Amino acid sequence: MREALAGLTVRGRAFVAAGLTAVVCAVVLGxxxxxxxxxxxxxLPLVTAYVIGRSRYKLALVRTVAPQLVAAGQPARVNLTLTNEGRTPNGVLLLEDHVPYVLGTRPRFVLEGIxxxxxxxxxYQVRSDVRGRYEIGPMSVRVSDPFGLVELGRAFRTTVPLIVTPRTVPLPGIPLGGAWNGSGDNRPKAFAAGSAEDVTVREYRRGDDLRRVHWRSSARxxxxxVRREEQPWQSRATLFLDNRLRAHRGQGIxxxxxAAVSAAASIAVHLTRRGFTVRLVTAAGEDRSAAWHLRDADLNGAxxxxxxxxxxxxxAPRLDTGWLSEQAHGGLTVAVLGAVEAFDAPVLRRMQHHTDAALAVALDVDAWTGPGTGGASPVLAQMxxxxxxxxxxxxxxxxxxxxxxxxxRAPQRAGTR
Known part of the structure; x- marks a missing residue:
């Protein structure tokens, strides 16, 4: 009851004031x-507050977002379905959905005849130019009586996620591995050349089925x-993205x-559609959520x-190298790099040594804040x-x-033929 009295609207308070004034005047004037x-x-407002305070509204809300995965700058539509499962009629519903400010203003609706x-x-429609994962909701509801005397607040606690991915552009098809492995195949193989035993077994990796352990080789x-003969011969690519703060310039979008994230996203989609199994590696190491042995079998690299x-x-000032010790030799590596410093050179050389084909998009990061210096492309070429x-x-x-x-135009690596 106390909550209902606190929910009296301006009209309800005016009724209370008018009623008290009329009673006082009647007593004075007889x-x-x-x-x-x-x-x-x-x-009238007191009884209305009592009835609404004692009522138990059964409002149900179903919220969906389509699509739930959208590129930056593209709109998504939020659909709301509200039902009144109780027997108490409502006068007016005032709805306000809570959305992050980057998705736009908070939508408000007025519904009657409930x-x-x-x-x-x-x-309603939402759109963001900033990538990220956003929670839409919760929904706040203001319940009003048919006379507009009392208004109470209700809230739904449920939320739905909206994932805004980086902008991507379609990339043209180019030779990715044939110029280095001498096979004429533009998709480098996942396994390096070696002895017959090397082809049939490899070291155990987390997530491998223990039933495939080759105990004789393990003892030796x-x-x-683990045995390799049951694995499909599949092209693999490692996408490396340098996301160190010190390696980039500028603020915000x-x-x-x-720019590096958008480039990496475009390359990831391109490689996935070319048939590569792609894993993402950042300056902090391998991203397990997007590793190739956990990746969904989709053509868009979701x-x-x-x-x-x-x-x-x-x-972190330096690049993590833990993932290199787990990586098998061979395959394709595509790196999207920012500023390269002297202590990065050994890591980049090691990355180049662990791959059949090493490609890099080197951002001229100084050009984002002033005159560019050409970036690290010449230094990478020397490696x-x-x-x-x-x-x-x-x-x-x-x-x-x-x-x-x-x-x-580049010469072939030593050891290729």
Whole structure:
């Protein structure tokens, strides 16, 4: 009851004031008829507050978002379905859905004529230019009586996620591995060349089925080895993204980091559609949520895009190398790099040594805040990488095509034939 009295609207409080005034005037002037009118006016909001305070509304809400995975700058539609499962009729519902400010203003709706079994569908549109994972909701509801005298607040606690992925652009098809492995195949193999035993067994990795352990080889080597003959011969690619804060310039969506994330997302989708099993590695190490042995079998790299959507910069000064010790030699590595410092050189050389083909898109990060310096592309070329620079006004499709031309002109690595 106390909550209902606190929910009196301006109209309800005016009724209370008018009723009290009429009763006082009737007593002073000796008008019994005015007393009855005052009591009626005073009782109306009080009885309404009592009834609403004692009522148990059974409002149900179903919220859906379509699509739930959307690219930055693209709209998504939120659909709401409200039903009144109780027997107490409502006068007016005032709805307000809570959304993060980057998705736009909070939508508000006014619904009337709510009775038992009532159902209503409403929808609104959201859009964000900033990638990330956002929670839509909860919904706050203001319940009003038919006379508009009392208004009570209710809230639904449920929320639904909306994942805004980085912007992607379609990339042209270019030779990715044939120029280095001498096979003429543009998709480098996942396994390196070696002896017959090397082809049939490999070291145990987390997630492998223990039933595939080859105990004879394990006893000889001294560590768990698993059979390879049951694995499909599949092209693998490692996508490396340098997300260190010190390696990038600029702020917000106009920073070089956001350009690097968008470039990595476009490359991930391109490689996935080319048939590669792609894993994401950042400056902090391998992203387990988007690792190739956990990746969903889709053609658009949804798992990789979700991981890139929530990717945050790290404060670490140096690149993590733990994932290199677990990586088998061979395959394709595509790196999207920011500023490269002297202590990064050994890590980049080691990465290049662990792959059949090493491609890099090197951002000229200084161009995001002033005159560019050309980026790290020449330094990477000296390490054996096939790299091209990327500047703020460059089109990624053209840069990717230039990477193909650079690769064609580059000499073959030592040891290839």
């Amino acid at each position: 008008q019994p008829a005015l007393t009855r009118v005052g009591v009626l006016v005073l009782a 009775g038992h079994g009532w159902k209503r569908h409403v929808s 080597v001294g560590e768990l080895m 106009a920073s070089s980091l956001e 798992a990789l895009l979700e991981a890139l959507a929530v990717l945050a910069p790290v404060q 054996g990488w096939r790299s091209v620079p990327l500047r703020p006004r460059d089109r990624l499709e053209s840069v990717w095509q230039e990477l193909a031309r650079t690769s064609t």
